[in-house]
Amino acid sequence: MEKIVFLDRATLAPQIRLSRPLFEHEFIEYDHTSADQVAARLAGASIAITNKVPLTAEVLAQLPALKFVAVAATGTDCIDKAACERHGIRVSNIRGYAVNTVPEHTFALMLALRRNLIAYRDDVLNGEWQKSGQFCFFNHPIHDLGGMTLGIIGEGVLGQRVAEIAKAFGMRVLFAAHKGREGLGPLYTPWEEMLATSDVITIHSPLTPQTRGMLSTTEFRAMKRKPLIINTARGGLVDEDALVRALDEGLISGIGFDVLSSEPPDDDNPLMKIAKRPNVIVTPHVAWASDEAQQSLADQLMDNIHRFVCAEPVNLVV
Structure with missing residues (x-):
């Protein structure tokens, strides 16, 4: 019997369904798991599910029964993949589920900033419209996306889908060559040229x-x-x-961030x-989280587990 432990179920909305595997199993869910609880909660588990709870080399060394880690996200930076490989633990991730939700959130941020929606909303709430006569x-500049360089x-x-939407808005699209690399072909714009010519930069x-740290002072000054x-x-x-x-010095005109260096952020986060x-x-890491996208993620997550147990693993990163 497989023992499956989901370490951070609360990273998916409560209305999202998790289909139960057809094979014999025990399924345990925790809404949240702190770093010092991981090893104890995964003791005896053959399958771990995590979205953002880190699985470190130290913890993985204490889990001889663990065979498979199903990451409930695309990014796998919370997993020590080298340690998984040493211990023969396979790791899968989720792919393609956010092809609408992340690009749409990207453009929601872009449009709100280009058209100064936050400032105008505040003006209305503060009675400025009523006073205007x-x-x-x-009170604030308004700019179109059409004709701008992205x-x-x-x-x-995700980058490709953003490009499709941008072209529908009439934007000129540049795909940046990888920082510090050359020879990637004519479809890429050199890194320095992208920095110098873009009206909006999206990551x-x-x-x-x-x-x-790919964008820092040197890049902002360019x-x-x-x-x-x-x-x-x-x-x-x-x-x-x-x-x-860079914002204080006028090197950039605005920022729309759905992700921060630590989440949730400390009060002293810049x-x-x-x-x-x-x-x-600043939005709280929800670009990925439309109900439609979350359900697609959950369905793929459980399918990854089912296929691994059936010796037909998919979406492996290790």
């Missing part, structure tokens, strides 16, 4: 040692068109202190200190 007023960092499924890259920066990928991809300085500014939008 006319049918409209122009720099996309990350050319995977859709995984977090790896190579991509951590952004000649003072772009919006949109990040619905991972918080660690951007140096947050440098980001705030972006939390400026979150009330009208050209700053």
